[in-house]
Amino acid sequence: MENVRNLIASANQNFMDAFKRADAAGLAALYTDDTRLLPPGFPMMSGREAVQSFWQSAMDTGIKAARLETVEVESEGNLASEIGRFVLTVQPHGGESTEMTGKYLVVWKKQDGAWKLHIDIWNTDAA
């Protein structure tokens, strides 16, 4: 249990690092092949390519960084759930930098020995 939480923390660090480098391919590589992304304001998306396009667009429209903080992890075998909070730093072209906060639920799956984001959904605290 402790172990899974640590491995997820380490994967989340990779996520934040890839975001800072604006590396959408690096982000997508952290997801399973058959991942599902459920972003607010968009229909459900499937597969790693869709994930890469989504994050690329998000970066293009000014999301500069994602800060993730795990609240709770539970796991059984190759499946784990992680609840967390996020802060996105948003700075549209030349504009002022603002922060958007919310919460997320990720179902992680162990694939080929590595824990990957398998289902990723989030929403914001403010309407």
Add this chain to the structure above:
Amino acid sequence: MENVRNLIASANQNFMDAFKRADAAGLAALYTDDTRLLPPGFPMMSGREAVQSFWQSAMDTGIKAARLETVEVESEGNLASEIGRFVLTVQPHGGESTEMTGKYLVVWKKQDGAWKLHIDIWNTDAA
């Protein structure tokens, strides 16, 4: 696997029935004791009482029905993830009835022999 999906479908039917009866206590009983609810536009909530208050408020403000449709279930031991789509029927006092569509992710947990909603998060498809 098939079995868990059927049990979740049956629990979802109970959810929809409780919603139609405007029975917030009945809805809350479908969640685990230590459940977490992550509704869009609100901070994270913990525990069955908070869940009951949340759904009571939602009903009071005009949410009349919830239609749930499972897209995918995966399970390991006592933990299962369910992706689904929802349609909420919203009719504020005396107003016109409209529908709100979106997607959800529920982490189900087997507690005392029954599958219960343990983590519940959703968002809408339109911004």
